[in-house]
Amino acid sequence: MLGVGFLLVAALVVWAIDPFDPFLVYQLSSVCYFAIGAAGLTVLTGLNGQLSLGHGALMGIGAYTTAVVLKAHTDLNPALVMGTATLVTAVASIIVGAAAARLRGPYLAGATLGLAVGLPGVAVRFSNIFGGDAGTSIPALVPPDALSSIAPEVWLTWIGLIPTVITFVLLANLVRTRYGRDFRAIREDEVASALNGIRVARTQVLAFVLSGACAGLAGSLLGYTSNLAAPGSFPLTLSLLLLAAVVIGGLGTLPGAVWGALVVVFVPSWISSLNDTVHLPSAVRDQLPLALFGAVFVVAMLAFPHGIQGGVVRLWQFRASRRRPGAQEQAADL
Amino acid sequence: MDVSAIGAAAGSRTGPGALGPGSLEVRSLSVRFGGLVALDDVSLEVPAGEIVGIIGPNGAGKTSLFNVVSGFLRPQAGEILYGGRRINGVRPHELNSLGIARTLQGLGLWRGLTVLENVMVGARRAKRPGFASALLGFSRSDRYEAVLTGLARDQLRLLGIERFADRYPGVLPYGVQKWVSLARALVSRPALLLLDEPASGLTATEIKELADLLRSLRAQMSIALVEHRLDLIMNVCERVHVLDFGRVIASGPPERVQKDKAVTDAYLGEELTPTVVEGEADARG
């Protein structure tokens, strides 16, 4: 399943990359960082059952780390920069995760919401380091001289695919081992988990740190894509959009994170380009894309209660069951 | 590492006998929830290799007793000895490697994990590959997964439910689900097994199968059996302790306990006075 997802995305990229359409390339970079962020969040929320409304803020930590590191060492290798951003965010997530492991349900949602609302304020408060409301700029990635015929935006998209693929391969490895089982067991029943030797709190922190690391990496890539780390880039809506991507793609499935990223990047822009072709009063036109996106979201959830990946799996099983009666009755995670 | 070896090592300090490997003894346990006394000066033992029944009306404190032994509840007073070693303050997640397994009242299965995965989680082993190994997909991690899969499948086969391995528990008949929860507890090869109402919801035939299974396990582990189904208790237990309002009101062989006045009164919900039936003297000897 995961392989199919990858192939689809890769095919889409190869087919769609048009060096003369900077907007499309920009969108594909966005798909990369949304996919990374959503992959981490789907492990946390989908597999481990911890709801986070604060992952947008964690992406902010990744982006600001990128900006601060690059301010000191302008030419630092992007792999090192992204690695640092991932590590710093992972460390920050230990603190958040330790607090989160003590909280459940609405309390956890509230605490992570506080993170999403409060963290951008820190950037404003320490404006000498983080550049206040205006933020800190991040220099664009430029291709090496030998490949200078490639436009920087296209180069960025190709570079962005590398951490995306690495993230998905590592997470896919992890979730099919005991860690994945432990994450899900805790989501289902903590008492039974402890009785079977799982260190519940420690495993919850691990899941949080893992998904925080992904958010940090995603944030770093977002910084490279927008050339800026600013408080306005990490609003609460970013956290909500990540969550929407996870849910619409299929909670707890890694391919679902890719589907979700594609949806939250492409659907709003298709809607707004559609919107531009019809002539409506501006008051309606300005609100319509958001309303339509909401409507698409609701309809999609009604049609695919288990997200897009759930629908894909169902279709797959339907075909399989026609060939082989008695096929599995339930969609597995992954 | 063989988990049953830990139980054996714990027991070897006091030598064989009643306090041998896998035995359980609680001494003067008291647990209060605010004003409510859930356990009141409870002393009882589960000698090595025996099946001991713990019965009593609803709310008598049977599950609370298991909660204390498995570290979910801190007793206000008293001692818990496992294989003769004091284990007060043990944390629930440590039980598995100590060789203690417990099934939960109801099922306590993870509904989003397949039957096989449920049992694989139970089959933990002390020496397991770390996080990095799992993340990078090292072959050590794969081999460990293969070992767990093998252990879990063997256990399912032993209980005759291997054909359900790839199903999700929620879609299976209740009896099969009960068997899965037993498989999950047994796969760790415990030295002490705590069963909380394993027969509830089972048909008469299934209860007979359960009795056969429990008797076949006696050679390998000690079993504390909390159960309302007295037919099962009569069938498999060497000895029974009766709890009522958090107190042990009777102890002894099942036939004798069944005739005990205090016990029949407790089940009718009448006034009670703690009594000790004759069998207890030899039970402690």
Ligand SMILES: Nc1ncnc2c1ncn2[C@@H]1O[C@H](COP(=O)(O)OP(=O)(O)OP(=O)(O)O)[C@@H](O)[C@H]1O
């Ligand atoms: N966590 C808790 N907080 C407060 N009271 C509790 C708690 N757990 C149990 N109790 C109370 O302690 C008493 C003993 O409960 P327990 O669950 O041990 O009974 P039981 O013998 O297992 O009953 P049943 O046969 O119904 O399972 C009951 O009155 C119950 O309401």
Ligand SMILES: [Mg+2]
């Ligand atoms: Mg109970």
